[in-house]
Amino acid sequence: MARILVVDDEIGIRELLQEILYEQGHTVELAENVAQARAARLNSRPDLVLLDIWMPDADGVSLLREWNSQGLLDMPVVMMSGHATLDTAVEATRIGAADFLEKPITLNKLLTTVQQVLQRPIVRPAASTTGSFVAPTSVVTANTANTVAVRPVVATPVMSHAPTSVSAVQTNPSVSVGTEDVSRSGFLGSIPLDQPLRDARDEFERVYFEYHLQRENHSMTRVSEKTGLERTHLYRKLRQLGIDSRRRSS
Template sequence: MATILVVDDEMGIRELLSEILSDEGHAVEVAENAQQARDYRLRQAPDLVLLDIWMPDTDGVTLLKEWAAQGQLTMPVIMMSGHATIDTAVEATKIGALNFLEKPIALQKLLKAVEQGLARGTALPAVGGVAAAKSTVPANATTVAAAVALPGLTADNASAGAVAAQAASISFDIPLRDARDAFERAYFEYHLARENGSMTRVAEKTGLERTHLYRKLKQLGVDLGKNKGE
C-alpha cells in the first residue's frame, strides 16, 4: 500500500481520485491548496503526489520548483490540468515531474500513470540534474529463511505449495515497494491455485470485489490464462 497525496483545489476531483485510489488499496491524503501540500510535505514524504497546476494561492509548477530547490522533491510527482499548455507540461517535466495528466482524467490513464510513478520510486532527477540511483538486487541477496505460513495449505495442493515456497524466497534486500508487490503476487497466485482459478471464490477469500480483483491482478502481472476463471 502506497501513500498518495492529492493536491487539487476542486473538491470533486479530490473526492473522485481519493475513491479510485483507495479502491486500489492506497492510503490517500488530500490538500486543497499549495500551503496544505507544503505543510504535509514538511511532516512526511508521500510515495507519490498528484499535483494540480492551476490553484488559487500558488500554482503547481511553482510548488514543484520550491520542493526541488529545497531538496524535498524526493517522491514522484504527476501533474494534472485541464488548461495547461505543452510548454507548461514540458517545464514541469524539466523541473522533475514524472508525468502529466490532462483533465478530465481517464481511469486507465490515471491507474497506469500511478503504477508507473510508484514503480519509478525514488529514481527521480535530483537538484542539479543528477539522477538518483535505482536500487538493484545483489546476486547473493539475503532471503527469508523461514517458510511463509499460509492458512489452509494442504500437502496435496502442490500448486499452492509451490506458490508458498515462492513467497518464502522474497528477498529482504530489495526496495519495500518491490517486496510488497512480490508478496501480493504470490498471495493472489496462492489463492487462485487453491480455488482452481475461480475469481468468485478468490474475491470472497481476499475480501475484494471482482472488478477490483481483476484490476489488481492485471496491475501485478498475474497470468490468468493458466487458471480456469469463473
C-alpha cells in the same frame, strides 16, 4: 500499497480521485491548496503526489520547483491540468515531474500512470533549474475516450484506510476485539480476516453503515451527520454495499 497525496482545489476532483485510489488499496491524503500540500509533505513523505497546476494560492509548478530546490523532491510527482500548454508540461517535467495527466482524466489512464510511476526508480533532478536541458519525450496527455467523471461534484471524504478502532462495530457488544484476540481468532467481530483487503473493508463498511442506520432509525440526515458523508455520497455508498436504506416497517 502506496501513500498518495492528491492536491487539487476542486473538491469533486479530490474526492473522486480519493475514492478511485482508495478502492485500489492506496492510502490517500487530500490537500486543497499549496499551503496544505506543503504541510502534508513536511508531516510525512508520500510515495506519490498528484499535483494540480492551477490553484488559488499558488501554482503547482512553483511548488514543484520549491520542493526541488529544498531537496524535498524525493518522491514522484504527477502534474494534472485541464488548461496547461505543452510548454507548461515540458517545464514541469524539466523540473522533476514524473508524468503529466491532462484533465478530464480517464480511469484507465489514471490507474496506469499511478502504477507505472510507482514502479519507476526515483531520479532526483538537479536542484538548479537554470541552464540548457533536453526535455524527455515521455510527456503524455490523457486520451479523452471513455472518460470517467473527474469533474466537480459535491462530496465529502471517504475513509482513507480501514479504521483500526472498532468501537463502531457494536452489533454484538459481547465480541472481544482486542489485538491479541483478533490475531488468535482471525476475525474482527464477525469479519474474517483471511480474505482480500477490499473484501474485508467492504464487510466492515457494511457493518458500520447498518449499525448507524439502525441506531438513527434510518434517518438519512442523522446518518449523514454521524458518518461525515454528504447525503448524495452516502446513498451511493449504501447502494454500492447492497444496503437497503429504507426504514423497515415493524
